[in-house]
């Protein structure tokens with residue numbers, strides 16, 4: 001797989017609530033790696049809300065969950081402090097390091113994992129580099145993106161353009177809605 005192909009998600013959904021989890025479960029997905037920032041909470045929020053915790057707790061009855069974040073210990077541990085979810089902080093996505101830690105933590109086989117995140121240059125690219133499936137979602141609040149993410153978004157824009165030219169059909173089915181939704 002070339003770089004641009006690795007940046008094409010397997011699926012796109014408008015939020016973590018739109019993902020057909022029971023279907024995934026039936027297809028052999030046993031483990032979910034969730035990005036934190038702008039996937040579960042925006043950068044403006046410090047902690048998961050009660051309803052977000054309830055939603056993830058419900059999911060954890062059918063799946064092993066790991067929160068996989070590029071943010072530091074303080075932000076991640078504070079965001080999850082009222083929960084028992086496993087997490088990897090400073091996960092340096094798109095490098096494989098954090099994904100491998102999450103695989104170890106969840107004792108999962110790569111085939112059984114679905115990564116869920118809002119960034120092409122970290123979540124999607126990193127998942128595919130590690131051989132994992134990935135669902136891209138619409139950012140919770142794009143305006144709250146941090147500087148490094150704003151930088152990644154510029155690269156993302158360029159990559160999206162390339163993909164639309166090289167793989168127009170895949171672009172149309174998996175990325176066009178993502179572009180239009182932001």
Ligand SMILES: [Mg+2]
Nearest residue numbers: 035037038118
């Ligand atoms: Mg994110």
